[in-house]
Amino acid sequence: MSGPLSGFGVVLARDLRLAFRRPGEMANPLLFFILITAIFPLGLSPEPELLRAVAPGILWGAALLSSLLALDLLFGSDYEDGSLEQLVLSGHSLPVLVLAKTTAHWVVSALPLVVVAPLLASALYLPQEAWGTLMLGLLIGTPTLSLLGAMGAALTTGLGTGSALLSLLVLPLATPILIFGARGVDLAAQGMDPVGPLYLLAAILFLALSLLPLAIAAAVRISLD
Amino acid sequence: MPCSDGTGSEGMLSKDTQEILMQAEALELWRGERCLFRDLSIELPEETVLHVSGPNGCGKTSLLRVLCGLSEPEKGEIRWRGRSIRNDREDYQQAFAWMGHLNGFKADLSARENLAFSVSLRRKTDNEVRNNILDQVGLTSAADLPCRVLSAGQKRRLSLATIMLSAARLWILDEPFTNLDAKGRDMITGLLNSHCASGGTAIVAAHQELGVEQRYLQHLEMEDKS
Numbered sequence: 001m002s003g004p005l006s007g008f009g010v011v012l013a014r015d016l017r018l019a020f021r022r023p024g025e026m027a028n029p030l031l032f033f034i035l036i037t038a039i040f041p042l043g044l045s046p047e048p049e050l051l052r053a054v055a056p057g058i059l060w061g062a063a064l065l066s067s068l069l070a071l072d073l074l075f076g077s078d079y080e081d082g083s084l085e086q087l088v089l090s091g092h093s094l095p096v097l098v099l100a101k102t103t104a105h106w107v108v109s110a111l112p113l114v115v116v117a118p119l120l121a122s123a124l125y126l127p128q129e130a131w132g133t134l135m136l137g138l139l140i141g142t143p144t145l146s147l148l149g150a151m152g153a154a155l156t157t158g159l160g161t162g163s164a165l166l167s168l169l170v171l172p173l174a175t176p177i178l179i180f181g182a183r184g185v186d187l188a189a190q191g192m193d194p195v196g197p198l199y200l201l202a203a204i205l206f207l208a209l210s211l212l213p214l215a216i217a218a219a220v221r222i223s224l225d
Numbered sequence: 226m227p228c229s230d231g232t233g234s235e236g237m238l239s240k241d242t243q244e245i246l247m248q249a250e251a252l253e254l255w256r257g258e259r260c261l262f263r264d265l266s267i268e269l270p271e272e273t274v275l276h277v278s279g280p281n282g283c284g285k286t287s288l289l290r291v292l293c294g295l296s297e298p299e300k301g302e303i304r305w306r307g308r309s310i311r312n313d314r315e316d317y318q319q320a321f322a323w324m325g326h327l328n329g330f331k332a333d334l335s336a337r338e339n340l341a342f343s344v345s346l347r348r349k350t351d352n353e354v355r356n357n358i359l360d361q362v363g364l365t366s367a368a369d370l371p372c373r374v375l376s377a378g379q380k381r382r383l384s385l386a387t388i389m390l391s392a393a394r395l396w397i398l399d400e401p402f403t404n405l406d407a408k409g410r411d412m413i414t415g416l417l418n419s420h421c422a423s424g425g426t427a428i429v430a431a432h433q434e435l436g437v438e439q440r441y442l443q444h445l446e447m448e449d450k451s
Contacts, residue, residue, distance in 0.1 A: 007346060014331075014342050021333040082327025089293060090346040091319035225296045 007092035008100045015104030025073070029066040029109040030116065036062035037120045048125040055124035056134075056185035060178050063113055063138060067145040067174075068167055070109050074101060074150055075157040075220065084157075088224060095213035098220060102150040102213075110142035126189060133188035133198070137181045141201045147212040148173050154219035176204060243270040244306070246395065246426050247292075252301035254287055261287050262447065265301070269395075269428070272421045274437050277430040279447030285430040286326070288447070289399050292428060293323050305395075319347070321395035326403075328384045332373035336364055336383050339372055343387045350390060358386045362412070377404040385409075389416065396420060396427040410436075417441075 019026050040058050041051055078084040078101075087097050117138055118131045126134070152170040159165070184197035247269040254261045261284030269275055277285050290296040292303060294310055294317065303310045310317040330339040340359065344350050359368050362382040367375060375383070381404050388396055396417075402410050414436040417427055421441040429435060435442070 010342065010345050014334075017338075018331055018333055077331075080327075081331065082325055082329035083331060084329075085295065085323065085325055085327065086329040086343065086346070088295065089318050089321075089323050091315050092346065093315065 004093055005096055007090065008096050011087070011097050011100035012104050015101055016107065019104065019108040025070070026108050029069045030112045032069055033062050033066040033113050034116065034120065036065065037124065041124065052125045052127070052189065055121060055126040056130075056182040056189065058124065059117060059120060059126075059134060059185070060137075060141075060182040063110075063117075063142060063181075064145060064171075064174055064178050066113065067110055067142060067149055068170060070105070071149040071153045071166055071170075074105050074153040075223070076153070079157045079223065084220065085224060088220065094217035094220065098150065098154070098216040099209075099213045102146050102216070105150065106143055106146040110138075110146055113142065114138045126185070129191065130185050130188035130194075133194045134185045137184045137194075137198060137201060140198070140205050141177045141181045144177055144201070144205045144208045145174055147208045147216070151212055151216050151219060154216045154223060157220070158223040177201065180204075243272060245270050246306060248304045248307075249292065250302050250304075252288075252291060252303070253299045254284065254291055254296070255299050256284075256287065267292075267445065269426055269443075271394075271424050271426050272441055273426045273443055274417050274421060274435060274441045275426075275428045275443045275445055276435050277428060277445045277447065278432060280449045283447045283449040285447060286399055289325075289397055289428065289430055293321070293397055294318070320393060321397055322388045322391035322393035324384050324388055324396070324398045324401060326399060328380045330372045330380060330383060333371055335369050335371055336375060336379075337368045340383060340386055340390070344390045347391055347393075355386075355390065358390055361389070362386045363408075378406060378409060381405050382409060385413065385416065394425050396425065396429075398427065398429045398431075400430055400432075402431055402433060 037058055040054070044050060044054070075084060078087065088094060090097070114135055117134050121131050121134055122128075148170050149166075152166045155169065156166045180197040180200045184194040184201070187197065188194040245268055247267070249265070249267040252265040252267075253263045265288070267275065277288065279285055287296065291298045294303070294314060305313070305317045305320060308316075329343070330336075331342075334342070337355070337359065340355055344355065356365075356368075359365055362385050364379060364382055364386070367379055372380060372383070381401070385401070388398070398413075401413050405413070417429070417435060417437045418441070420427060421437070
């Protein structure tokens with residue numbers, strides 16, 4: 001077997017291919033993201049000042065919730081059909097393989113949110129100067145959300161008692177991302193420098209990238225024991 | 226409590242000249258309040274098929290999962306070619322192929338894609354080799370169907386194809402005969418014989434006779450202790 005990263009590409013390619021076989025499931029988080037953002041103006045009021053003020057929180061909250069949506073599937077289907085066993089026993093480094101699965105999950109469920117975010121931001125009257133911060137923040141914040149979610153999914157896989165527990169596990173850990181992400185957008189919307197919260201998001205991402213795959217791999221092993 | 230003893234006396238050849246590939250020493254596993262096995266030792270030289278048998282629920286699958294490293298035993302140690310599998314997990318994993326109750330195939334991928342993925346996790350093969358194997362296990366006509374529509378027996382055959390292509394020295398097969406027709410069962414027997422002939426070794430949990438040549442065969446009879 002060549003190199004510590006062997007297996008990453010194989011698993012990533014398989015999971016992406018599987019996702020594209022089920023475009024309906026794939027579109028689910030994106031649709032959810034759009035719907036949440038769309039109903040707030042209806043419920044609150046159409047005043048631009050109000051919407052502009054709440055937009056960062058709504059957008060980031062919606063992103064956080066939709067990142068929780070498809071987590072069950074991350075390890076659940078592999079657990080049920082036995083391919084998780086085969087992955088664990090494949091002779092590759094398990095943290096690398098779970099990182100590949102999480103990456104595929106992020107590409108499918110979070111990357112589309114980053115792309116449509118400016119569209120929704122404009123619907124909420126968020127000033128254009130803040131769109132870049134919003135996209136950049138989502139780009140470096142959602143991978144952490146996916147990693148945290150993957151850890152929750154790995155811990156609850158095999159318990160059979162689905163997503164309520166998973167959300168309870170993941171949400172408290174994900175709140176810093178929500179706070180820094182929304183704060184960055186807020187600062188940018190007021191014409192201030194958003195770089196502080198963005199740096200913090202990046203720091204959290206690198207921490208998560210280096211530690212969480214190990215935790216996820218350990219949780220997967222436990223779920224199979 | 227005396228437990229099943231792994232070192233069967235069936236081997237007729239002078240096994241001392243053969244390399245001992247796997248050793249399991251004094252394994253003990255509990256599930257809740259129940260001891261599934263205790264003081265279970267296995268010594269597995271090359272060119273051997275270890276036939277694990279016993280009543281339902283006696284812990285055959287649990288033993289196999291312990292031997293794979295999927296479950297941790299309460300006590301005992303497993304060594305592959307003299308080295309503990311705990312220290313050398315990835316090396317050990319590359320040396321064996323596991324076929325459990327679940328086949329590990331994605332329902333949305335075709336038989337061909339599933340095989341390609343499973344094999345590519347282990348080594349590089351080209352299309353032709355994979356097509357040959359699919360032909361050998363009798364899946365050529367179904368190769369492009371999604372696994373969702375394959376019968377249980379066909380999926381079993383696809384599992385066998387994966388095992389054949391794994392180039393693993395040790396096969397650990399849990400109830401490989403399930404869902405297979407007579408031809409399929411004969412195929413497994415043939416595969417086990419040729420695997421042994423080429424220096425491999427296998428651990429097979431099954432209720433029926435394996436039909437492999439006597440000189441390869443060892444028995445491990447597990448008892449129900451509930």
